[in-house]
Amino acid sequence: SLTTITQLIPQQNETVSQPSAPVYDNASLPANFTETGNRSTVCYGVLGCFGRRDFADPLKRPINLWPQSPEKINVTYNLYTSKNKFVPNVLRYDLTEEDLLNTHFDSKKPCKFIIHGFGGSFDDMQWMG
Structure with missing residues (x-):
């Protein structure tokens, strides 16, 4: 559901730290x-x-x-759906709920994540067609 997806979206002022580490x-x-x-x-x-x-x-x-930092690396995710098979919605790692609502994502349909692995890139996945 959209609620589940938005729980994965980082909150603006959320920070993570380890108490025993600077x-x-x-x-x-x-x-x-x-x-x-x-x-x-x-x-x-x-x-x-x-x-x-x-x-x-x-x-x-x-x-x-x-x-x-993710900003320097420019972490993005390509979202393909049946409505946009060839031109993805490009999403940043820190997307907001509004960003997600402005895509073709449909929480009622199955969703699969394909991950290229460390050091790879989307361009390395020619099998995707």
Whole structure:
């Protein structure tokens, strides 16, 4: 239902933090910021908090930087329905209920999410046609 969908939509002033970890905003991190101990994190509201050690790998990722903000990455989702099979409604991760109401989404119909995976993009999914 639309109520269920809107519960997934982030609220404007909602923040997520971990009480035992300091919270940093990318904009406030000094240029020479370094991680001290196991508790340094960067948080992005409803998406949660991330530490650089979470994705560390000495061979595949010898330099492990902070995750970029969703605004910098420009996270979007393409919504295709039977009414718009070839031209998607492009939705941002922080869409509002009004944004969703201005799409072809119909909560009474089945909905499927196709996720390309880490490091991929929609353009990599040629099988979609």
